Amino acid sequence: MTQSSIAPDTAATSPVRLQAVAAEGQPDVTPALEELYRGFEKELLVPLWTEIGDLMPAHPRSRAVPHLWRWNKLRELAARAGDLVPVGRGGERRAIALANPSLGGRPFATPTLWAAIQYLMPGEDAPEHRHTQHAFRFVVEGEGVWTVVGRDPVAMRRGDFLPQAGWNWHAHHNATAEPMAWIDGLDIPFQYVTESQFFEFGRDDISDAERITPSRSRSERLWGHPGLRPVSAGTPGPGSPLLAYRWEHTDRALADQLALEAEGFDGTVEHGHAAVRFSDPATGADVLPTLRAEMHRVASGTETAPVRETGSSVYQVFDGSGTVTVGDTSWSVTRGDLFAVPSWQPFSVRSEAGTSDSDSGALDLFRFSDAPVFEALRLDRTQVEGNPR
Amino acid sequence: MTQSSIAPDTAATSPVRLQAVAAEGQPDVTPALEELYRGFEKELLVPLWTEIGDLMPAHPRSRAVPHLWRWNKLRELAARAGDLVPVGRGGERRAIALANPSLGGRPFATPTLWAAIQYLMPGEDAPEHRHTQHAFRFVVEGEGVWTVVGRDPVAMRRGDFLPQAGWNWHAHHNATAEPMAWIDGLDIPFQYVTESQFFEFGRDDISDAERITPSRSRSERLWGHPGLRPVSAGTPGPGSPLLAYRWEHTDRALADQLALEAEGFDGTVEHGHAAVRFSDPATGADVLPTLRAEMHRVASGTETAPVRETGSSVYQVFDGSGTVTVGDTSWSVTRGDLFAVPSWQPFSVRSEAGTSDSDSGALDLFRFSDAPVFEALRLDRTQVEGNPR
Amino acid sequence: MTQSSIAPDTAATSPVRLQAVAAEGQPDVTPALEELYRGFEKELLVPLWTEIGDLMPAHPRSRAVPHLWRWNKLRELAARAGDLVPVGRGGERRAIALANPSLGGRPFATPTLWAAIQYLMPGEDAPEHRHTQHAFRFVVEGEGVWTVVGRDPVAMRRGDFLPQAGWNWHAHHNATAEPMAWIDGLDIPFQYVTESQFFEFGRDDISDAERITPSRSRSERLWGHPGLRPVSAGTPGPGSPLLAYRWEHTDRALADQLALEAEGFDGTVEHGHAAVRFSDPATGADVLPTLRAEMHRVASGTETAPVRETGSSVYQVFDGSGTVTVGDTSWSVTRGDLFAVPSWQPFSVRSEAGTSDSDSGALDLFRFSDAPVFEALRLDRTQVEGNPR
Amino acid sequence: MTQSSIAPDTAATSPVRLQAVAAEGQPDVTPALEELYRGFEKELLVPLWTEIGDLMPAHPRSRAVPHLWRWNKLRELAARAGDLVPVGRGGERRAIALANPSLGGRPFATPTLWAAIQYLMPGEDAPEHRHTQHAFRFVVEGEGVWTVVGRDPVAMRRGDFLPQAGWNWHAHHNATAEPMAWIDGLDIPFQYVTESQFFEFGRDDISDAERITPSRSRSERLWGHPGLRPVSAGTPGPGSPLLAYRWEHTDRALADQLALEAEGFDGTVEHGHAAVRFSDPATGADVLPTLRAEMHRVASGTETAPVRETGSSVYQVFDGSGTVTVGDTSWSVTRGDLFAVPSWQPFSVRSEAGTSDSDSGALDLFRFSDAPVFEALRLDRTQVEGNPR
Incomplete structure (x- = not known):
């Protein structure tokens, strides 16, 4: 919608601004048309024919652009915020x-996804609250913070993925003498746009019992055994009842897939x-009704086929280094770097060729996206281009 | 996000604008904090603590406001557009x-819903196309246009509801000597925000066979029999295979419910x-993966209990008159008037007390909303206040 | 399992009887084997190798056989029962x-399906009860009985299908001066075999209000409008909330499909x-969790392709006449005749070539089956042979 | 259905046998009634009024009875079969x-469940086949057999549960110098009754590659990581893609629940x-569309509350000893013993009070049942009696 050539009185009263333009597919610009457009403005109306493109x-043309944020900059600014x-x-x-x-300068990594670095100083607590926004934490480095979800303290360590479905009470506390940083992913922009958010403050302080720092949370003791569900639990609410997905499992699952491939099997x-x-x-x-989360491992010296998908993603490099291409943009990336992949932009990655001093040379990428929204509403589409190699 | 007091060089490069303010829950405004905020701007970062409110x-505080559009104004401007x-x-x-x-002057009735008046002159055709946006037509007056969905001509008459699930080819043609107006409802804003849209042009002209004007469409002959499904049809794609919901059925269903109530039964x-x-x-x-559509009948002299819901609605008065209240705003409404109910705003309606010359005195309201999105993602909440009477 | 050559003492105590036989795939018959088999019998054990075939x-080899029951015989015996x-x-x-x-002489039309003729004399009531068995009534001739389901009187007329999901209270009363017969279909054998049945007596007499004989039931007034659901009803329990599917709708739907075919369209x-x-x-x-019900119309002079399906069906000829083939058996059938199609037996039908005095000459077949059980458990298979014409 | 007093000619032709009896709720025994019953027999009809009870x-009154099979007897007879x-x-x-x-001496542990001991001698192979019957293996003692499912060798060890969904190719081979016994559970009786079975022979011999004896199967390497699914796998068919549930996980999950309880938490x-x-x-x-499988651990000296459920179960004692009560029957049970719990029979168990030489004193019970059938068809009911302690 263009913004010009309108009568001053209308300008004072209507947010709608219409400009008659001479162009193919548009009506002839005449005084009568101008008058019609002023009528539309006055009545808060906008014709389809000026907006359809x-x-x-x-196909989707995202308002967002591919963008990269460097972890070292984030880490540095977060540490400074820790002081101030x-x-x-x-x-x-x-x-x-x-x-x-x-x-527009809004804190939206993509039109639907929120990604932030969170930082907690030694001994600090983040107070309890709950909200309908679905959230997770992912740890690229460090340890020492426990997130307390529904009074269950959950340790956070490098490589761990910690989902937390909407409307669960949660707080965080740093039980160590070191600061800790991690990333938070939420569907804040999606819920902002759809206007479904509720929020409540919880207790100002967690209890001593919640300051215990077990290596396994209660949720893991109930739900963290492969293929086994606790009979006592019945049908849990929306979102995963398992509050931590540990790196040792994720790492092993990825290694197993590559080993199966090497043995000649699918995986x-x-x-x-x-x-x-x-x-x-x-x-x-x-894992969450509105958020998908995945870990990808690209073997040393491998290039993936470009993929377009409806919906957007945010990636964080967990380990290794390589080159990422989103649409027409490429970056060299390394541990901790974050980047946004807008809807329908082709995405591919090339891992750096291995060097002997690395245990694997693989590029490990954590990804989260809004795919469950698209699948639930039957709006998902994927297009994989032929592998260029 | 506030917009001021930033260094000119940053202003030139970053869309992010942060202002340190002295307020409860905010960090002390110091030169160091100002410097931190300049760093955030430079790195395209926004802290939660300035945005959380x-x-x-x-609870949801909609960016949209309650608003009413008068049908006579819409009709008049649409007719003028018919000329120009x-x-x-x-x-x-x-x-x-x-x-x-x-x-912001965008053609969004609410943050997720599109509502428009469409107008077709005698003998006119609207060309064939398809798009992922889910759509419907609802007819408050007139007749004479056939919408041709997948080459199946579907008559449009007062009171009819005509859904058309995404990615179906469709065109319209006016087979009569009179212009016709109706309303279109789509999920254009939702798909705009989530960036899932695809669009394709179809044939420029429909065939003679599609200009036949049957009173019942093929879809109705297959799917329009209560409780009966055609065995040949298997499992249809997303969205209703029934392309017309006729007023005679809707009217009778509403009358039946009020009659049951009068007889002492539920309904x-x-x-x-x-x-x-x-x-x-x-x-x-x-009826559609992202859109709910309903018809409500409020008996003469009745006031409904205020209801809040996550998600937004657009209503059109189909018949009768009365007073509508959305949040703090009330309007007298009559046939054809349209109004928007933003998320979590309490909504109620009072129908005009009957007068003897009316057949029923009831207020009939057509409603559509984004409720299926909220239910699919488990974000729906409803709050009904005690009936004030 | 064969029954012979066992020691008398074992015979007295064990229902298991095993006979060692000399045959391919069977172990050598030796005294040691005989002793082993006696050990199995004593311990209530049966080896797979004697039973696997x-x-x-x-593929399924049904214990049931194709069989035909003539309506005139059923009707005559039911009328006699009406007297006695x-x-x-x-x-x-x-x-x-x-x-x-x-x-084995059990009242099972097939291993999973019950089909019965029910008969009610003028003025007679069948008392209220409820059971977990899912049931329906189908009327091949006559009228005058109301089935009262959850206190809602539902008229029964020729061609009507009346489902009644398990655990709903129901009674019947004949409001006329004529006896009436119809068929009942239930999942009695299936629930007998799985042992899931509950039963309760209701009131001995229905109230005067339930003796009212409306042409439309309350369920039809709420749920009988095509594509429209009552907002007040929420999510009903298992089984259809619509208690009558009227012949006028069924007939029209079938006629529409044949007309679409004649016009060159699918259907x-x-x-x-x-x-x-x-x-x-x-x-x-x-329509019911364990029962599928359909009406088929085979145009005059048409032969259908043989179809095999896992699961069994019972058919009743509603109108017309023709020849039915199930496996190796063929019958000439006419109005009211019932026949059973066992699992995986090929089924086809040829309608009689039309004669001028008939309005259509078509053969109308009501069918019910246990297909929902197979689909829910992913055990369904279908095989359609090439149409022999 | 009773069997007597029928005319010889009918007896020769009809499996239906009806006897008029003088009893409440039954029609008066008259010559006319006897004649009617003979007519029913001739036409293969059975009245409801003689069968309804x-x-x-x-409520369900199972045709099955509670019964116990001793493991030592089974083991002994299976070993003898190994020789013969x-x-x-x-x-x-x-x-x-x-x-x-x-x-009736059929190999049905309950009306729907098959349970067998299977026995494989050193070096023996059981040939490849597939069938629609869903199956699992459970190992109460020993090791050394690999089950090869879809060419994936899966080790079997004490405590392991190994499901195998219908229509997957499978063979077994004993790779050791010891015989091995385990139990098989299948839905053979259910599929026998519903007549949905298909069966195919596979290769007579498995390949050398399938004789490799890895400690983890490929299925475990893809699907055995808690909460992680392989992106490559898409949507698997009915039944679990995970072919082994290892005892170490099951044991730890049960221990965790009891530890949580001891700490004051749910579980x-x-x-x-x-x-x-x-x-x-x-x-x-x-884990399978028709079969539920669970492991229960009853702490030393604990008595469970009696529970009735629609549907039947078979239990095997995995470890410990105690007293089991099913309906009016009680048994002392120990490792390997199997028993059947018919539909709606109250079931409870009391574990033996711990003695110091046991590591836990707990009674571990493996259970399988037909519960998924009942839940899919909405026929499930459960009744828990107040804990008698």
Whole structure:
């Protein structure tokens, strides 16, 4: 929608601004048309014929752009915030979100996804609250923080994925003498846009019992055994009842897939490309109703086939290094770097050729996306291009 | 996010604008904090603590406002467009959309819903195309247009509801000597926001066979018999295979509910308030994956209990008159008037007390909403207040 | 399992009887083997190797056989029972069930299905009860009985299909001066075998209000409008909330399919063969959790392709006449005749070539089966042979 | 159905036998009634009023009885069969099934469940085949056999549960110098009754590659990581893609539940009673479409509350000893003993009070049942009596 040539009085009262333009598919620009457009503005109306190219494109053209955030910069600014910004009721969390450069400065990594670095100083607590937004934490480095979900303390360590379905009470506390950083992923932009958010403050302080720092949470003791569900649990609510997916399992699953491929069996997504999806053990479905999370391992010296998908993703490099291509943009990436892949932009990655001093040379990528929204509503589409090699 | 007091060089490069403010829950405003915020801007980062009130409110606070559009104004401007704006390839449809006054002048009745008046002149055709956006037509007055969906001509008459699931080819033609207006409802804003849209042009002209004007479409002959499904049809794709829900059925269903109530039986939603939901006969679910559509009848002199729901609705008065209240706003409404109910705003309606010259005095309201999105993602909440009477 | 050559003492104590036989795939008959078999018998054990051919055949070999019951015989015996057998508490219903000749004289039309003629004399009531067995009534001739389900009186007329999901209270009363007969279909054998049955007596007499004889039941007024569901009803329990599927709708749906075929469009199952499935309007699924019901119309002079399916069916000729073939058996059939089609037996039908005095000459067949059981458990298979014409 | 007083000519032709009896709820015994019954017999008809007590009881009254089979007897007879009965094509498996004493000597542990001991001699192979019957193996003692499912060798060791969904190719081979016994559970009786069985012979010999004896199967390497699903696998068919549930996981899950209880948290089914259900990691549902499998641990000196359920179960004592009560029958049980619990019979267990030489004193019970059939068809009911302690 263009913004010009309107009568001053209308400008004062209507947010709608219409400009008659001489172009193919558009009506002839005449005084009568101008008058009609002023009528539309006055009545808060907008014709389809001036908007259709933007609203109904041949395929998704994202308002977001591919963008990369460097972990070392994030880490540095988060540490500085650790010095300057207290954590407490009101601000709630020392979380600093990625703002896609073409989304108007809003803290939206993509139109539907929130990704932030969160930082907690030694001994600090983040107060308890709950919200309908679905969330997870993923740890690229460090350890020492316990997230307390429904009074169950859950350790966070490098490589762990920790989902937390909406409307569960949660707090965090750093039980060590070191600060810790991790990333938070949420569906904040999606719920902002659909306007479904509820939020409640919880207790200001967690109890001593919740300061115990077990290596396994109660949720893992109930739900963390492969293929086994506790009979006592019945049918849990939406979102995974398992609050931690440990790196040792994820790593082993990825290694198993590549080993199966090497033995001549199925298992990888494509040659040299292993991937696991974090799933709800009670349903086998995505770990959260609106968020998908996966870990990908691209073997040393491998290039993946470009894939387009409806919906957007955020990736974080967990280990290794390589080159990532999103649409027309390429970056060299290394541990901790985060990048956004907008809807329908082709995405591929090439891992660096291995060097002998690495245990594997593989590039490990953590990914999260809004795919469950698209699948639930039958709006998902995927297009895989032929592997260029 | 506030917009001020930033260094000129940053302003030139970053869409992010952060202002340190002295307020409860906010960090102390110091030069160091200002420097930190400049660092955030430079790295395209936004802290949660400046945004949480907007993004994570205690309950949905819609960016949209309640708003009413008068049918006589819409009808008049659409007729004028009929004179000035041709229908053809490129513009595709002579559709004029409602723009919620607080959504930046965009043609969004609510953050997720599109509602437009469409107008077709005698003998005119709207060319064939298809798109992933789910759509329906609802006819508040007139007749004479056939919508041709998958080459099946479907008559449109007052009171008819005509769904058309995404990715079906469709065209319209006016087979009569009179212009005709109706409303289109689509999930254009939702798919715009989630960026899942595909669009394709179809044939420029429909065939003579499709210009036949049967009173019942093929879809109705297959799927329009209550409780009966054609064995040949297997499992249809997403969205209803039934392309027309005729007023005679809707009217009778509503009358039956009020009659049952009068006889002392269950059937109405609340006293004097009948409602039917248009459903997919193949699944019993909502008629479209992202859109719910219902017809409500409020008996003469009845006031409904205020209801809040996550998600938004657009209503059109089909018959009768009364007073509608959305949040703090009330309007007197009559046939054809359209209004938007934003998320979590309490909504109630009072029908005018009957006068003897009316056959029923009831207020008939057509409603559509984004409820299936919320239910599929487990984000739906409803709160009914005690009936004030 | 054969029955011989066992020691007398074992015979007295064990129902297991094993005979060592000299045959391919069987162990050598030796005294040691005989002693082993006596040990099995004593310990209530049966080896797989003597049973596998019976229990694990290459494809289903039904214990049931194809069989035909003539309506005029059923009608005559039911009328005689009307004279001799009162209806009341204890016997509950004057229902006379088909007993497949190879199922040991039990009242099982097939291993899973019950089919019976029920007969009610003028003014008679069948007392209220409820049971977990799912049931329906289908009327091949006559009228005058109301079935009262959950206190809702439902008229029964020629061509009507009346489902009644398990655990609903129900009674019947004949409101006219004529006796009436109809067929009952239930999953009695299936629930007998799986042992899931519950039963409760209800009131001995229905109230005067339930003796009212409306032409439409309350269930039809709520659920009988195509594609419309009452918003007040929420999510009904298992089984259709619609208690009557009227012949006028079924007949029209079948006629529509044949007319579409004649016009060159899809709609029939195969050439000249229309079919509708009675479905639950709340879910689109089968009308009852364990029973599928359909009406088929085979145009005059048409022969259907032989079809094999896992699971069994019972058919009743509703109108017309023709020749039915099940496996190696063929019968000429006419109105009211009932026949059983066992699992995996090929089934086809040829309608009589039309004569000028008939309005259509078509053969109308009502069918019910246990297909929902097989589909729910993923045990369904279908094999259609090439149409022999 | 009673069997007497019928005319000789009818007796010769009809399996139906009806006897008019003087009893409440039965019609008066008259010559006319006798004649009517003879007519029923001739036409293969059976009236409901003579059958209703058997077919429609107030609650399930199982044709099966509670029964116990001692493991030492089974083991001894199976070993003897190992000497006398070869394993090969035709007989297919050296499996010896439990025959419930009141089910006519058929190899049915309950009306729907098959349970057998299978025995394989050193170096022996059981040939490849597949069938629609769903199956599992459970190992109460020993090791050394690999089951080869879809060419994937799966080790079998004490405590392991190995499901194998219908229609998968499978063979077994004993790779050691010791014989091995285990139990097979299948839905053979259910599929026999519903007549849905298909069976095919596979290769006579497995390949050398399949004789490799890995400690983890390929299925475990793909699907055996808690909460992680391989992205490459898409949506697997019915039944679990995970072919082994290892004892170390099951044991730990049960220990965790009891430890949580001891710490004051939820986790057990009731006091001192832990239970896990083997589930399909792709869906969270039961491991097989028709079979549920669980492991229960009853802490030393604990008595469980009596539970009635629709559907039947077979249990095997995995470890410990105690007293089991089914209906009016009680047994002392110890490792390996198997027993059948018919539908709606109250079941409870008391574990032996611990002695110091045991590592836990707990009673571990493996259980399988037909519960998924009942849940899929909405026929499940459960009744828990107040804990008598």
